[in-house]
Amino acid sequence: MEIIETAYRSIPNNFPPVFYNNQVIGCISPTCLMYIQELLDQDQNEFFLIQVTKDALILSNASSHDLSLELKILAEFLRTKKVFSHWRNENFSFLREDSHEAFQLERAAFRGFGLMSHAVHINGYTENGLLWLATRSDNKKVDPGLMDNMTAGGISAQETIQTCAIRELWEEAGVTSYHLKNLYPIGSIEIRRPLPPNEVHHEKLFTFDLIVEDDWTPSNNDGEVHHFQKCTLEEIVNLIFEEKMTQDAAVVTADFILRHLKKETLF
Helix, strand or coil, X not given: CHHHHCCECCCCCCCCEEEECCEEEEECCHHHHHHHHHHHHHCHHHCCCEEEECCEEEECCCCHHHHXXXXXXXXXXXXXXXXXXXXXXXXXXXXXXCCCEEEEEEHHHHHHCCCEEEEEEEEEEECCCCEEEEEECCCCCCCCCCEEECEEEECCCCCCHHHHHHHHHHHHHCCXXXXXXXXXXXXXXXXXXXXXXXXXXXXXXXXXXEEECCCCCCCCCCCCEEEEEEECHHHHHHHHHCCCECHHHHHHHHHHHHHHHHHHHCC
């Protein structure tokens, strides 16, 4: 499907890069860069690990603790300038190429700095091939009222992929340990898209399939889901084309459909 092919998009040409240890790890808007320069000019003594040039933000290779503290001050300042949307009071970890943590940062600032975050998305489907979809609560800060995978959520700092999946399954769909024997890790999908005017959503989605009984019904525990419904694959294709699903869920679900269609062609 085209939605999978276009899930990883270009970033705006005028967004300066973010460097860490001489590698580009993200990007920021010109507005963000201007405000960061303003803060450093005001209080340079607070920052030893963050530098700004006219066309880049540079983070030093330091301990995660020390770099996280300086980035927290920076993110809080940018919050007062209203360049970030949907502040969460939740930290994500930015991981180096060797999977060690480089620093922790407020979830909203990940988008503001164009950093790659991590999330889990779980396709819950019945033994007879119907897929459970969740309609997001109208109170959700991001994509309220749109349809989502049965379970999906960001991986918080110090969480593993597996512990996040288990937590989200319980919180969002009431899945107990009984069903976890049917939870299968599938792979990952990297997505990226600009969120004008100042943000870039860049995330690696770790995907799972979960098989449940035909007569089982998910039950939300955290208030983030308005309701659940079972859909055929044909119905879901229409929902994707009608843009009634979140973009991330649409990509994950399209991947699920293609995988299962390929299985059918083998017989």
